[in-house]
Amino acid sequence: MTETHMQDRSGLAPGETGPSGETGPVEQAGAWALRHLRRMKGNALRVRAILRGRSQRAAGARRALRPGHRPQDVLAVMLLTVGIAAIALDIPTYPWLRSLPDEYKQAFSAITDLGKGHWILWTTGLYCLLTLALDWxxxxxRVRAALALVWTHAAFIFSVVAASGIAVLLLKWLLGRARPKLYEEVGPVYFDVLSFKGAYTSFPSGHSTTVAAFATALALIFPAYRWLIAVCAFWIAFSRIMVGAHYPSDVIAGTLLGLTIALAMGRWMARRRLGFHFDEHGAIEPIAGRRSAGLALAGLWQGVTGRRGWRRAVPAPILSETRKEAD
Known part of the structure; x- marks a missing residue:
């Protein structure tokens, strides 16, 4: 490649500095990336400072768990429902599935992968990282309020799905329950503890855990749609049975695990008034009401569509000083 080809429109080659101090495209791109990385670090430190500042608030907001929400109550429900399902449902499920037409399995195969956590983690994680690079x-x-609202809920969803995914993976590989495809060889209640084989990772269902955690998080964020969210989550979790990947007890255990982790994370955030708070009955509800959230999102939409600018009016001296600090 010749020197002419390496030059940009300003006539500067990479590493070359012009008379006025301007640099080439490589240096400009490096400076741009470095500036945004510094901004991401600064915003991340601000988030950490906010979390640390809420520790005293969290200590004062501790309240006893209601009956049915205590760890021993959740464990009791899990043992009861999973035990009944293992006895009454797991044994006849596999022969029943074999008697169904293949169209049923194909239909549920179309929605079962919605229970994978990678698309949830990628979307929420990238949003949180990219918005940290903004000059808030x-x-x-209104734009700042909308982005902060979405950031808080995106971070909540990311944390819930990631934590539930780690928990279910540990249980899967620890317990080593045989999958339904081994039904005729070892039966429905065979466990090979610490076998570390893919065919022995049936309990609990990872898809069901992810779906339940994600759906619970959405139900806390959008309480008016919780029944619709619950029904959609049910069919996605139920698809794991229909495609022959899990027994009913696997799905029930995964659902309860994901639900428990999401509620625990929601309480953690509500004590710190991060996106949620407790109502007079001790239930978790979002801080932003419909009106305030609607106004914030409307301001964000106006910025996206170009009806209004994204940035606020800043006096010229302040703006120039801010630019000097950023550079």
Whole structure:
């Protein structure tokens, strides 16, 4: 490649500095990336400072768990429902599935992969990382409020799905229950503890755990749609049985595990008033009401569609000083 080809429109080659101090495209790109990385680090430190500042609030907001929400109550429900399912449902399920037409399995195969956590983690994680690179001080109030609201809930969903995924993986590989495809060889209640084989990772269902954690998080964020969210989550979790990947007891255990982790994380955030708070009955509900959230999102939409600018009006001296600090 010749020197002419290596030059940009300004006539500068990479590493070359012009008379006025301007640099080439490589240096400009490096400076741009470094500036945004510094901004991401600064915003991350601000988030950490907010979390640390809420520790005293969390200590004062501790309240006893209601009956049915205590760890021993959840464990009792899990032992009861999973035990009944293992005795009454697991044994006849596999022969029943074999008697169904293949169209049923194909239909549920179309939705079963929605229970995978990678698409949830990628979307929420990338949003949280990319928005940390923004200069939040220059954004208009409604835009900043909307982005912060979405950031809080995205981080909540990411944490819930990641934590439930780690927990279910540990249980899967620890317990080593045989999958339904080994039904005729070892039966429905065979466990090979610490076998570390893919065919012995049936209990609990990972898809069901992810779906339950994700659905519970959405139900806490959008309480008016909780029944619709619950029904959709049910069919996605039920698809794991229909495609022959899990027994009913696997799905029930995974659902209870994901539900428990999401509620525990929701309580952790509500004590710190991060996106949620407790109502007068001790239930978790979002801090932002419909009206305030709607106004914030409307401001964000106006910025996206170009009806209004993203940035707020800043006096010229302040803006120039801010730019010097950023550079």
């Amino acid at each position: 001080d220059r954004l208009r109030f």
